[in-house]
Amino acid sequence: MSKILIIAEHLDGKLNAATAKCVSAAQAIDGATIDIAVLAADPASVAEQAAKLDGVARVVTVANPANSHCVAQVWAPQIAKLAEGYSHVFGPSTTTGKDLMPCVAALLGVNQVSDVMAVDGSHGFKRPIYAGNAIISVEAPAGHPVVATIRVASWPAVGEGGSAAIESANVDVQLPGHTKFVELKQGKSDRPDLQSASRVVSGGRGVGSAENFAVIYSLADKMGAGVGASRAAVDAGYVPNDMQVGQTGKIIAPELYVAIGISGAIQHLTGIKDAGTIVAINKDPEAPIFEVADIGLVGDLFTLVPELEKAL
Template identity: 50%
Template sequence: MFALRRTVLPTLSLARGYASSGNVSALLLIEHKDNKIAASTLNALTAASHLGGGVTALVAGNAPDTVVGEVAKLSGVTKVLVAKDAAYTHALPESHAALLVEIVKAQGFTHLIASHSAFGKNIMPRAAALLDVAQISDITAINGDDTFVRPIYAGNAIATVKSHDKIKVITVRGTAFPAAAHGDTTAPHEDAPAVADKKLSEFVSEHMQKSDRPELDSATRVIAGGRGMKNGENFKLLYDLADKLGAAVGASRAAVDAGFVDNSLQIGQTGKIVAPELYVAVGISGAIQHLAGMKDSKTIVAINKDPEAPIFQVADYGLVSDLFTAVPELTKKL
């Protein structure tokens, strides 16, 4: 049991520059798969760099050498810790959380950071609990060593949160920060402390869905369908349109709950947060939970036969039409 030690401040400043105390040391957990760094981790690195004091990156895995080489070249990374062990092959949260805690305690990091992806959300709360601190989730700006901005109430309110914990455990909203680029130097790397695997969990199997379309999290164009699609077979209309645009396909929670598509496509407060250049919402009413996941998109297009649908309030362009007529016509003209 741990106490929640937070102060919600009455005022909000979105400025990301501030005077650092000079006692900041940040540890960034690197998400990777198939020797590729997750795009959201690059955004989290930018956020960590705003704290000052340099960023130490942690790469854990069975054979992470390729990833270590790429991470060492990223701008803002001053050192890379390498945890090479079969226990970290499948990113089991219990093993990763124990590793993070051991490193933080041994090397005295003040900030523990990861992206607010399924990976980060699975591991960081466990690490926070083991450290007996309160996690600061889904931050969108940094106002100081201990002060952060984050959305609450499905993005309808923005809170400036001040943490009094000695160790800040943070997850970063990827769409709020630019991705880090490669720098001019290569950071040194060293072995992370060894941690005994307590075998609290066991990897059984995984089933991957492969697609030639862009990843939903990092796509510059997204076509999303909602309850108005009526069934899963009708999502073929969106796939055809997505192929013409080179877009990823997503869905609202209503479509996922109805069984139209897999939950890996869900966009919204309880799904993925996206901010593409173009977002096309088809048959989506526009519940606040869905808007929380896509309202930062640069251009929003809504297609819905209900002129009173809330989605039109946030759309840059709206088409009041039956999607089963409008989408095939749009696809044909592209």
């Protein structure tokens, strides 16, 4: 029988929605018992949120001032200790998860299974390769713990009707001193978070400049959408890199994705392949983005976008 430990991702006392998607992936393993580990300086609030997730049997908390921010080298030894007795350790394939989970796998002496998008069995999984152009089936060796990151764009979040027991754990491990948290710098925005937004408007090289991105922001605000960008727009300095969507940026799965002035390189399409409806606006009728778009508008974005916003 599989016993799965999911590492909760949280910030400022709020549980990241990616954790609920990891639970969904864990539930795909028949008969699995699912626990969530919350590491924090004061884990009470996050633990209460985690305990409400459907399908969770238990929430294990580790309170330590060193856990106030997720530093992979500090959290990983504690997680490796907690993992004793578990057959699987799951974390989200987010920026944080991609940093943390390989450290956990190394301490447990196993290879990590990355970007799990489907479950074939207790040790069988599917994951994308070649920028999402192919899907490979992988089989983790039996008799060893399975450490995996979950491709959150491929899984729905579970509901919040649960009432799991919350227990505290005393993890006696030596924490490294060579890596420590210094400060967190993050952009402030009233717009929905890019990775969890149900609607996203993205701009590409065709927008032309940082000043012209005002057109993208205006439409997004009208729609109540998050704002993203292609790598070309980021490289050109139009927007910061935390807005990048694609293989080397954020993998997202909104209900509606509007790509404006984006040609549609395969690396960008990898980041939006799970979107519900894709709308493309581009002046080049041969742009690759139109091959995947459900709705395409050919024309000058500086004419079409204001007209679209006015209609909305």
